[in-house]
Amino acid sequence: MKFKSLKQQIIVIFLTLVLGIQLVGLIPIQRAIDKNVRSLVTKELEVGEKVVLNLLGSNNQNIINGAKILAADYGFREAISSHDQETILSALTNFQSRIRADIAIFQGVDNDTIAVSGDLTEQEAMPVVQHLISQYSASSQTLQFEILNDIPYQLVAVPIKAPIVIGWMVIGFEIDDALAQKINELSGLQVTFIQHVQNKPWNTKVSTLGTDDQRVIQNYFAQASKEVAINREMDVQGELYETKFLVLHDDAENKLIALLQRSITAEISQYQELKFSLLILTILGLGIFSVAIIYVSNYIAKPIARLSENAKQLEFGNYEAAITSDRKDEIGELSKSFNAMREAVATREEKVKRLAFWDEVTGLPNRAAFIQQLEASITSHRNRKLSLTVLVLNLDRFKEVNKILGRDMGDELLSQVAKKIKAEMRADDVVARLGADEYGILLSTLSEDLALLVADKLKKAFELPFDVNEQKIDVSAGFGIAVFPQHGETDEALLHNAETALNVSKQRNSGVVVYHPQFDVGTQENLTMATDLKSAIQAHQLVLYLQPKINMQTKQGYAAEALVRWMHPEKGFIFPDQFIPFAEQTGLIQSITLWMLEEACRVHMALKQEGIPLTIAVNISTRDLIGSDFPEKIEHIFRRHHVTFDAISLEITESSIMDDPVRAEATLQRLAQMGLKIAIDDFGTGYSSLGYLKRLPVQELKIDKSFVMNMANNENDAIIVRSTIDLGHNLNLKVVAEGIENVEAWNLLAKMGCDYGQGYFMGKPMPEKEFQAWLVRWESQSQQIAAETTSSAKKATVHQIK
């Protein structure tokens, strides 16, 4: 058998046990009752037998005592001695009636005199008297029974002495119902006298039993023939009797037996009541026990069942159901432990959930959460045919912040950035931290135009420095935008494309960039572009442009930065920010750099022959710096073109150095040893340490155009520019300012002592062929600058005072 619940098990086990014990207990009780009754009945019979024998014995004694009185009577003896028959008989009759005997007989010793009083002839009396006389003993009186004329008698013989025995007197009492009744009263036994005379059947003359019962006993004796056991159980009409046989008389012809009986059935029936109450008690006990055991099993099993139910709830992720138990026992303890476990599991899951979907540093949702949200938003926006924008932004040079200021400050900065973004966004826009220093913003319902506005607003917000542990930190960021559905229809595509746009923004240093399919390496268009770009180098589709780099003190324009343009046969003129990031991603940049160096050498030599000693700066990328054979390649190119190492200089962005500072430094050292001049491009946007800069074999710093262009409006930028110039000079470096767009900027920078300047104010990037013409124009133009400088210098002064 199998039971589903603990409760059932407890109930069944205990009830079975109790029932078993009760049943096992009943068997010996039943046996004990049986044994008890039988031994009791046997004892009662033994006692009864003694009572009967005593009664008969005292009867005997009474008769003897009575007889002795007559036997001692002088007159009676005189009558006997004188053979006075009549007197003798009358005395006997008188005596018989006096003691209520049934028989009185006198017989003389000489056998010549016999007198019988009672229902008996002398002939019938003679043998009985002879028998009794022969059995007589003065010292011990044996009970004598005889059957005379079918009637059982108890008989007593008494000698008559004068003084020697002169005769015998025999007194007889009939065994009748009165005697049986008396026996029954005294002993409590049923008594039956059964006799067997000559060939007549067994006959019950006297009995306390009913006639039907007597007939059963007669039959019993008839069947038992002559075999009469001493004791046995007799079944008399369904009533079981323990029976004792008392043989009163037994000779060849006559038998007289007294049956003493005690009913076992009656005795047991007394116990029946006991057994019944025992049964009632058992049932009652079982009932009470059942209730108790059900209560106990409930008490034990219910909380366990509840725990089990709660455990199931836990399985389904429901941690709400608390278990309250004020019990002090093990189950209470278990409940408490279970509760603690439930809370611990809930807390842990909460944490896991948070870790899975929340970023601990910023408190923003993480990438997974962002993607989930994006997926949901795409579905709902698609249904409503609305656009939605993913804006990702990435902090510039965050790695440097971490390195210089430590991780704690870095984390704090990340947190501040998160706060700033949140502050600028609408409440329902989702802001998340997507990676190390990358944030994602989900702008629902916004089209590309509106998204651009939001991005600009955010970009403006980044112009203010962040307050990190009482330190002001300037952090700029790149922004990438991808709009649903045009830039991608899945969350994956949309986010990927936004990040692609972000990468482009970073490479171009151009703030906010909206995704364009061209950015994507994986697309068919880009594959075409890659093929195109490769062939573009051989097909001479790339064109070198030169932007003049003016010595601000001498105003001479004998230096320039080499820039690349792509004249695509089908697409036409392509700006570098449209293919350089792509080239950097694909590695094509190395080929482009080599082409540039080759082209710069050629241009230098060409101009040299025209009498123009132009120093050309070529930008090199991270990949170039990492490539270990880069210096050899340069050397090879220079030698081929017979160009001296001072004719060409190299420009490296601060961030490209920081990608792998050790290898970058090694490569730069080799290049410097070769005699190449090296400039740090976009200085101020990265976080390279001064110590590190000092170690580098660098001759120039180029201040990023973003500072220079804002210098007039933003005092901070002006301070940065000035301090950068001072710093550069202190390090014995030349300083180059980019983005000079007007004369005021020129004058200010000139005043600050800036060494070189670049910008539209002096000259835009131009093909090699136009450079000579420009140079001529510049020389005349530069003459006017001096005059303008004075006035603009004044303006600048005023500006500064403000």
Place this chain on the structure above:
Amino acid sequence: MIAKLIKFTTLQSLGLVALTLSQLSLAADVTVEVRDSKGKLLSDAVVYVEGSKTANPATNKAFEIEQKGRQFNPQVSVVQAGTQITFPNKDKVRHHVYSFSPAKKFELKLYSGVPANPVLFDKAGTVVLGCNIHDTMLAYIHIVDTPYFAKTSASGVAAITDLPEGSYELKVWHYALQTDNKPAQQAITIKSTNQPVAIQLDINDMKLM
């Protein structure tokens, strides 16, 4: 009691003297030894001889059976018919001596001391004496028609003396005799000197009853 015995002996001697005087030359003695059926010597057996020559009635002979300690004494007596017996009561209690025997029926109603008249036993036979007060009191008197009688002593021997020579019937009686209490008898010839006679009686059980 010894004095009485002496007295009795003296009386007898007197008779014997008379007898001796008349038939002096013919007188002889005989001893009889009595045993029961098992060969045991019997006391209190009455031994006597009867013959034609012995028919001389005894007159005014006296005898005494006293009651003392609720017993008759002697318990067995033998007397010649015509003997007067007195029953002196030596106890403090009274006795009621009676006999229902055919040889002599009498009763001496409750008395103490010596009754006024002795009782005459004039018929041969056995008289059983009893006391109506005390059932245990019992005595036998055997009355014979001859002067030649004796009673066995504790050693079971009785001697009859001064018996004239001649033929007689020797009779032996004992109260415990079985067959109707009749005496055993046997012919005997008395000479001048006689061998002791041995008699065995049909007695199995020595009971006074």
